[in-house]
Amino acid sequence: MRSDPCMDKVYIGDSRALITICYPRIEPDCVRRRLSALEAHGVQYICPGGRSILPALHGGEPLRILGKGHLSVVVKALLDNEIVALKIRRTDSKKPSLIEEAHLQEKASIAGVAPRPYVYEKDFIVMEYVEGDPLIHYFEKGMFTAKHLRELLEASWILDSIGILHRELTRPHYHVYFKDFSFKALILDYDSAILGTCGSLNKVASWIIRNLIGFRTKNTEGLVKLLSRYRKERCSKEIYNEIRSIILTSVVGPEDD
Ligand SMILES: Nc1ncnc2c1ncn2[C@@H]1O[C@H](COP(=O)(O)OP(=O)(O)OP(=O)(O)O)[C@@H](O)[C@H]1O
Numbered sequence: 001m002r003s004d005p006c007m008d009k010v011y012i013g014d015s016r017a018l019i020t021i022c023y024p025r026i027e028p029d030c031v032r033r034r035l036s037a038l039e040a041h042g043v044q045y046i047c048p049g050g051r052s053i054l055p056a057l058h059g060g061e062p063l064r065i066l067g068k069g070h071l072s073v074v075v076k077a078l079l080d081n082e083i084v085a086l087k088i089r090r091t092d093s094k095k096p097s098l099i100e101e102a103h104l105q106e107k108a109s110i111a112g113v114a115p116r117p118y119v120y121e122k123d124f125i126v127m128e129y130v131e132g133d134p135l136i137h138y139f140e141k142g143m144f145t146a147k148h149l150r151e152l153l154e155a156s157w158i159l160d161s162i163g164i165l166h167r168e169l170t171r172p173h174y175h176v177y178f179k180d181f182s183f184k185a186l187i188l189d190y191d192s193a194i195l196g197t198c199g200s201l202n203k204v205a206s207w208i209i210r211n212l213i214g215f216r217t218k219n220t221e222g223l224v225k226l227l228s229r230y231r232k233e234r235c236s237k238e239i240y241n242e243i244r245s246i247i248l249t250s251v252v253g254p255e256d257d
């Protein structure tokens with residue numbers, strides 16, 4: 001947890017914050033239940049800021065938040081005095097609970113590849129705030145380096161080694177974050193992940209082939225065959241090492257592995 005102050009903090013019961021607590025339908029029952037659960041866990045303030053925008057209530061200022069998806073909204077918040085990310089289930093979410101997602105994320109965080117969930121229940125996950133930028137940021141600015149690629153491969157392999165398949169990694173743009181300064185890759189969002197299988201590396205590799213290697217190369221054919229063996233052989237470390245080596249040679253060059 002970081003201890004940065006939260007500039008312009010807004011009390012979770014304030015009309016500006018309620019749109020994040022019960023998005024998109026602010027109903028009294030939802031507000032009552034969620035406010036009291038959050039306060040009981042030590043979350044009293046949100047910290048406006050981030051890449052996404054929620055519409056304002058009653059013509060006020062729109063609110064900047066970390067992210068808005070189909071199932072939840074994510075906002076910076078304070079857990080006691082620490083900055084955290086608060087993922088809150090949307091009131092129109094097709095999933096009844098975030099608990100299963102939080103369990104998978106916890107397992108991945110113990111393995112070092114996901115932000116740590118501090119507290120969670122059905123309607124929210126209070127987790128480590130990732131100070132960094134998503135993969136898309138580095139990729140679009142031409143700043144995606146060999147170090148990022150190695151970290152990305154390693155994090156996907158670690159998910160496979162603990163039996164978590166993250167099904168959204170074919171588009172890792174906003175699901176993989178690189179922590180400022182350390183380059184460490186953290187994989188977010190376990191809502192469509194499944195336990196007891198593997199293949200996260202295959203998803204990431206398909207992105208790498210599409211975006212960094214290309215389909216019509218000599219290496220790609222061998223790589224595709226190896227990826228299929230990797231799945232069949234339950235994501236063995238030996239095959240991972242071969243895949244890693246081909247990818248790094250294709251993208252970075254032989255001398256840089
Ligand atoms: N721990 C975190 N630290 C910093 N930013 C985060 C964190 N968790 C989520 N975010 C931001 O919020 C965005 C949305 O998070 P997430 O993908 O978990 O939500 P979602 O509701 O599952 O979205 P989707 O419907 O697109 O799957 C992320 O892309 C990221 O930008």
Ligand SMILES: [Mg+2]
Pocket residue numbers: 069071189190191192
């Ligand atoms: Mg999601």
